[in-house]
Amino acid sequence: MSPHRAAEPQHASSGRRAELLALAATLFAERGFVATTVRDIADAAGILSGSLYHHFDSKDSMVDEILRGFLDELFGDYRKIMAAGLAPGDTLRALVVASFESIDRRHAEVAIFLNESKYLAQFERFGYLAERSAEFRTLWTGVLADGVRTGDFRAGMDVEVVYRFIRDTVWVAVRWYRPGGALSARAVADEYLAILLDGIAGRP
């Protein structure tokens, strides 16, 4: 509750810290977490590896901070959409668009989340990854089940299978989508929804 400085995170997020974290995220995303050494990160930053430990406790701390920040933002977006109380079809559209926008804005973070979650989840420290996955599943299957009731989605479809299908197909786009490329996140989301909805949308 310090005066005159509202929006700044508490501990020395002096800019340099964020800068180093962004560099680490890029490397973790490109080479993989295990294959990236703290020396790689330091090299990219133009400092020596020992100096990194002035900013972070450990390599684990870095990826931890990256993932927590990303997930907080993503679930914040999701909760806003759910709170809007749209029809299931529109909620699904909004969730897909928000997800592709996060791939656009947080490309490295999404790649780390997709590629490293399984490895990291085995350590206690990253237990929140499993919790978030469960939350994620509850949210999406809820929307799908609602839509089956209202007739927005095809009657009799297997909600669990369709959920996994959507989850995987959305996030896996991070493998080829390039922010700033020919296709905007919105355009990809629309192309994706065109394929998806003509498949699962209920027909009268």
Add this chain to the structure above:
Amino acid sequence: MSPHRAAEPQHASSGRRAELLALAATLFAERGFVATTVRDIADAAGILSGSLYHHFDSKDSMVDEILRGFLDELFGDYRKIMAAGLAPGDTLRALVVASFESIDRRHAEVAIFLNESKYLAQFERFGYLAERSAEFRTLWTGVLADGVRTGDFRAGMDVEVVYRFIRDTVWVAVRWYRPGGALSARAVADEYLAILLDGIAGRP
């Protein structure tokens, strides 16, 4: 061309070699290639790490042999399908079914191919991974483009985007599909095709 022994691979594939390779594949798939140590593999086999080098030159050789074997088999299946000269819609069905069956039969290999290709492709030795990807792309986009011409698939669809969509959505299923579980490979392929084809199939 040694007599009396037809179907055996040339160098000491005495069974033990295949056994060790299967163990390594499981570990590479579960923990990731970089995170799996040769000691992990040796432990799983009940021998010491040095003993592994009686069978294999290096850790790289192991994953190399695993991937080559898998890709040879997969592309063999694909070529048989292409040689049958089916209509584009049926060719696509057959390719999808063959892919899900390979996820069923070669689960660990598919997981390694999906998760480690990007990392391995940076080394010269694994240059064939990029070649195979290109071959893969040519094959699938050819089928899709054919189908647009014949009317099997929706006119005006973006063949490149749909190709990436199919490629990613098929292989990413390895993340949740469990061989021997409630859903058979065939059942998953059918569910998948039901979603996919009602989205991209041309309507008269």
Add this chain to the structure above:
DNA sequence: GTCTATAAAGGGATAGAC
């Protein structure tokens, strides 16, 4: 085909000077 023993390199992390 496996073990013993060990080399050589690279990994994460620390203490204290500047």
Add this chain to the structure above:
DNA sequence: GTCTATCCCTTTATAGAC
């Protein structure tokens, strides 16, 4: 906030005995 210097551990891989 970064550097110097270095510790300690793990990793891949080898040589030769059994």
